[in-house]
Amino acid sequence: MSNDVVIRVEGLGKKYLIGHESERERYLALRDVVMRAGRNAWRKTADMVRGRDIIAGDTVEEFWALKDLHFEIRRGEVVGITGRNGAGKSTLLKILSRITEPSEGRAVIRGRVASLLEVGTGFHPELTGRENIFLNGAILGMTRAEIKRKFDEIVAFAEIEKFLDTPVKRYSSGMYVRLAFAVAAHLEPEILVVDEVLAVGDAEFQKKCLGKMSEVAAGGRTVLFVSHNMATVNRLCQSCFLLDSGRIIASGDAPSVTARYLVSDAGTSAMREWGDAKSRPGDEVARLIRVWVKQNGAISDTVDIRYPVEIGMTYDVLKDGVNLLNSFSFFDAQGTFLFTTGDFSDSDWASPRGAGLYTATCKVPGNVFSETVIRVVAEVATRHPVYHLHVLEYDSVGFQVVDQGLPGSVRGPWGAALGGVMRIMCDWATVPGPGAHPARPDRALSP
Amino acid sequence: MTSLAEGDFESSTEHLLVLEAGRAERHYWRDIWHYRELFAILAWRDVSVRYKQTVIGVAWAVVRPFLTMVVFTIVFGRLARLPTAGTAPYPIMVFVGMLPWFLFSSILSEASNSLIANTNLVGKVYFPRIIIPSATAVVALVDFTINFAMLAGLMIWFAYVPSWRLVFLPLFVVLALCASLGPSLFMTALNVKYRDFRYIIPFIIQFGVYISPVGFSSVIVPEKWRFWYALNPIVGPIDGFRWCLLGAPLNLREFATSCAVIAVLLWLGIAYFRKTERSFADII
Numbered sequence: 001m002s003n004d005v006v007i008r009v010e011g012l013g014k015k016y017l018i019g020h021e022s023e024r025e026r027y028l029a030l031r032d033v034v035m036r037a038g039r040n041a042w043r044k045t046a047d048m049v050r051g052r053d054i055i056a057g058d059t060v061e062e063f064w065a066l067k068d069l070h071f072e073i074r075r076g077e078v079v080g081i082t083g084r085n086g087a088g089k090s091t092l093l094k095i096l097s098r099i100t101e102p103s104e105g106r107a108v109i110r111g112r113v114a115s116l117l118e119v120g121t122g123f124h125p126e127l128t129g130r131e132n133i134f135l136n137g138a139i140l141g142m143t144r145a146e147i148k149r150k151f152d153e154i155v156a157f158a159e160i161e162k163f164l165d166t167p168v169k170r171y172s173s174g175m176y177v178r179l180a181f182a183v184a185a186h187l188e189p190e191i192l193v194v195d196e197v198l199a200v201g202d203a204e205f206q207k208k209c210l211g212k213m214s215e216v217a218a219g220g221r222t223v224l225f226v227s228h229n230m231a232t233v234n235r236l237c238q239s240c241f242l243l244d245s246g247r248i249i250a251s252g253d254a255p256s257v258t259a260r261y262l263v264s265d266a267g268t269s270a271m272r273e274w275g276d277a278k279s280r281p282g283d284e285v286a287r288l289i290r291v292w293v294k295q296n297g298a299i300s301d302t303v304d305i306r307y308p309v310e311i312g313m314t315y316d317v318l319k320d321g322v323n324l325l326n327s328f329s330f331f332d333a334q335g336t337f338l339f340t341t342g343d344f345s346d347s348d349w350a351s352p353r354g355a356g357l358y359t360a361t362c363k364v365p366g367n368v369f370s371e372t373v374i375r376v377v378a379e380v381a382t383r384h385p386v387y388h389l390h391v392l393e394y395d396s397v398g399f400q401v402v403d404q405g406l407p408g409s410v411r412g413p414w415g416a417a418l419g420g421v422m423r424i425m426c427d428w429a430t431v432p433g434p435g436a437h438p439a440r441p442d443r444a445l446s447p
Numbered sequence: 448m449t450s451l452a453e454g455d456f457e458s459s460t461e462h463l464l465v466l467e468a469g470r471a472e473r474h475y476w477r478d479i480w481h482y483r484e485l486f487a488i489l490a491w492r493d494v495s496v497r498y499k500q501t502v503i504g505v506a507w508a509v510v511r512p513f514l515t516m517v518v519f520t521i522v523f524g525r526l527a528r529l530p531t532a533g534t535a536p537y538p539i540m541v542f543v544g545m546l547p548w549f550l551f552s553s554i555l556s557e558a559s560n561s562l563i564a565n566t567n568l569v570g571k572v573y574f575p576r577i578i579i580p581s582a583t584a585v586v587a588l589v590d591f592t593i594n595f596a597m598l599a600g601l602m603i604w605f606a607y608v609p610s611w612r613l614v615f616l617p618l619f620v621v622l623a624l625c626a627s628l629g630p631s632l633f634m635t636a637l638n639v640k641y642r643d644f645r646y647i648i649p650f651i652i653q654f655g656v657y658i659s660p661v662g663f664s665s666v667i668v669p670e671k672w673r674f675w676y677a678l679n680p681i682v683g684p685i686d687g688f689r690w691c692l693l694g695a696p697l698n699l700r701e702f703a704t705s706c707a708v709i710a711v712l713l714w715l716g717i718a719y720f721r722k723t724e725r726s727f728a729d730i731i
Contacts, residue, residue: 016729048641095466098573100728106467113464121571124492126499131492138488139572 006191006222007073007096011105014066014091014246065091066246069105073224078217080233080254081226083243089226090195092243093117096224097193111190111222114141118195120180125169129160129179132168136183150186157208158182185212191222210236211416232417234258234371234402255302255402270294270301272397282315282391285322286380289357290314291396293376305367305403305410305423312361313378315391321352324390326360326380333373336421342379367410367425369401370418475721479575486578490585497586508593512549516542519662532664532695536605542598543692544661547623547684550591552652554624557583558631559638559648566731576724577717580635584624591620598692610694619691622709623684629712630680632720639731640723660685664695677701680709 066088073079081089094100096107097115122139123132133154137147147154155161158179160171168176194213213236217223227233233240233254240257242250250257271292274280280287294310295303303309311328327342343360375398380391403409403423410423479486498505516538523529524537531540558580562569565579602609638644656662659681668676676682683705690697 094728098464098466099570101468101725102466103468106465109464109466115572117571118567122565122568124496126496127492131495135488135492138485139568139574141572141574144484144488 004074005072006075006110007071007107007224009069009071009105009107012066012069012092012095012102012107013064013104014088014095014100015103016063016065017060018063064246066095066102069246069248071241071248071251073222075222076217076220077239078223078225078237080237080240080257081224081243082228082233082240082258086245087243088246089243090117091246093193093195093224093226109191112141113191113193114187114189115193116140116184116187116195117193119177119184123168123176123180126167128167129155129164129171132179133183136180137186140184140187141189142187146188154182154186157185181209185209189221191224192216193224195226208416214415234400235405235415235417255400255404258302258400258402270299270397270399277316280316281378281393281396282380285319285382286315286317286324286390288313288315288378288380288391288393288396291376291378291393293397293399301399302402303399305369305371305401306406306408307366309364309366309369309399310361311364311376311397312359313396314357314359315380316357317353317355320355323352323383324358324380325383326358326378328362329377329379330364330369331375331377332370332421333375338369338374338421366408367423370421370423371401371403372421373398373400475575479577482574482578485574486582489578489582493582493586494589505593508590509597512542512545512594512597515545519545523662529663529667532666532689533693535607535693535695539598539601539605539607540664540689540693541662542594542601543688544659544685546591546594546598547619547626547688548656548659548661548681549594550587550620550623551627551681551684552655553587553590554584554627555631555634556648556652557586558628559634559644562635562639562727562731563642563645569731570728576727577632577720580631580720581628584628584631587627588624609692612691612694615691616688619684619687622687622706623681625713626680626684626709629709629714629716632716633712636716636720636723639727655679655681664689665698665701666696673698673701674704677704678708680705680712683709 069092081092083089091100093115094117095102096109097113097117099115099117120136122136124135127135133151134144134147138144142150155164158175158181160175160179163171163175168179171179210232213223213225217236223236225233225236237254239252240254241248242257271290273290274288277287280289282288291313292299292311293303294300294312295307313326313328315326317324325342325344327340329340330338332338341362341364343362375395378391378393378396379389382388382390403411405411405413405415410425411418519541520538523541524531531537533540535543561579561583562576568574568579569576634644634648638648658676659679660668665676665682665686683702686695686697686702686705689695
């Protein structure tokens with residue numbers, strides 16, 4: 001069983017020293033500047049003599065980019081590592097790919113590791129595409145024979161046949177990225193470490209890259225994938241770590257961990273409640289009490305793309321005789337406004353209501369949202385005499401939409417990225433022959 | 448149970464890598480051998496980039512030593528009337544001394560900046576860092592070959608027949624390479640940590656050409672200074688070159704001193720480089 005473990009990390013930590021300019025000397029006289037410069041020069045010289053690193057600033061502080069990490073990764077697993085900027089993801093990858101050494105603890109790795117922390121590492125602008133394939137391949141750890149064997153494949157993947165003997169400085173940025181990724185994609189290590197390299201290139205190319213990644217994973221190799229993009233992590237990875245301030249705060253199956261990420265990142269969750277009457281969002285007409293997301297009758301911040309999602313809110317109407325309309329608006333992770341929906345079916349939304357509690361629920365059908373984080377804006381508005389918002393709560397709740405490629409989703413068996421902000425299930429039929437042509441009768445099919 | 452699993456895991460003979468703070472590389476030299484193709488391709492890159500986009504390309508490798516030779520011959524040979532080594536004409540004596548000197552100075556200046564010039568590689572991929580400064584030695588060797596061809600031309604011009612000891616030249620080329628790599632690796636590592644060394648290297652080279660027997664022959668150095676003079680690591684290779692090409696006398700005690708200094712510097716350079724290379728990515 002232990003033979004399955006390819007990476008074991010025990011108490012791993014990485015410390016950096018960072019310098020600060022001291023605060024108290026904000027307002028400086030020339031004398032202070034001279035004295036400080038002298039003191040710093042003395043300290044730096046002393047550091048150099050003792051062989052220590054030179055840190056800019058007056059005071060030096062220790063900063064742990066990673067602290068006390070423990071985990072194991074088994075052969076053939078595709079593991080996602082997520083977390084905010086500065087959570088330590090890149091530091092972890094750098095340690096595992098031997099670029100930097102840990103300050104404490106240890107990591108044991110079995111097998112050849114190739115890391116893709118950036119595509120096009122070591123590309124030289126003066127060299128031609130052909131020369132750069134060999135250069136970049138060697139830098140990534142391929143042997144010359146290996147590159148020769150895969151050369152045609154790489155060129156075809158990058159679609160640069162015509163420009164093979166042009167210096168890459170004359171390439172368009174798209175060609176450059178395609179060539180760079182093509183070389184990287186043909187690596188065959190036992191363990192592949194990937195940083196957000198997929199954030200480059202056009203949508204078409206990203207699709208290709210994700211397809212290649214799934215292929216690598218399907219080939220039984222171990223992949224470590226660092227990304228902010230929850231949808232990609234969910235699709236590619238079985239399990240996932242969530243890092244925060246250099247520590248693992250959640251690990252497990254990808255959907256539940258990415259949901260935690262959503263919570264820690266957006267500060268929202270599947271259910272929000274404002275207990276204290278004064279802090280409730282709203283005004284003297286209406287105040288929001290509670291907003292929630294449910295799927296299959298349970299509060300959940302991760303929803304299956306195939307099934308309906310129920311969004312609800314309870315609010316308190318404080319004034320008699322006001323016409324109220326409650327609605328929800330949906331935004332994706334990038335902040336794209338997807339759509340808005342209000343309860344226009346309520347026959348008396350236009351007629352005055354009495355004071356008291358009201359609960360509104362809204363069911364969004366399955367196969368509508370795409371695989372992303374959805375943020376919900378809760379709104380309660382007056383229509384008459386003019387449109388006026390009494391409650392407007394951005395990011396009231398949020399949830400992660402997960403598509404695991406099971407039957408019943410728009411994706412079907414398609415493994416790569418699907419673009420667009422919505423996923424609508426459409427009826428498709430593809431048959432041989434010209435079919436029943438729906439053209440207008442005055443416009444015949446040309447022979 | 449856990450400890451048993453651990454035993455299994457780590458006793459496996461498969462390619463196993465342990466990353467730990469301050470852990471010495473177990474297979475350092477094997478690792479470098481493993482990356483020999485990267486060494487070759489980086490050296491080839493440096494050579495090919497050097498001659499691309501330069502108008503007269505190879506001519507630069509010709510003009511610089513030629514003019515230096517002319518100036519040194521006029522200043523030391525004609526004006527100062529210093530004696531030559533053995534029976535060789537003064538220009539040939541200068542040129543033979545310049546071969547190892549240029550090898551030394553170009554490796555020192557190129558290598559010490561090489562890691563900084565390749566920051567993107569150091570921060571993004573792993574490979575034994577020593578490959579980068581060592582690869583610059585290949586560029587210097589290409590220039591050396593061009594210079595050597597010039598020397599052959601010069602000898603034909605002066606109708607000078609070199610000594611039969613020419614056959615030993617490869618040994619002295621290796622010695623010159625070792626003499627260059629030791630200080631270069633030391634400087635490369637220091638330059639990553641403390642950029643001040645960037646300003647020190649041109650100074651060392653400028654200064655070094657006058658305290659090394661490039662424009663003059665070692666025979667003119669007074670006896671009481673000889674010991675200190677021999678501590679200069681490039682004195683040994685230059686005297687060796689003149690011994691095997693021009694038949695000049697070689698003081699064995701001094702040569703041995705120089706070789707010992709070269710060995711110590713090479714060991715120091717590699718040791719310091721190895722000690723610091725694991726933190727390069729953090730401080731570069």
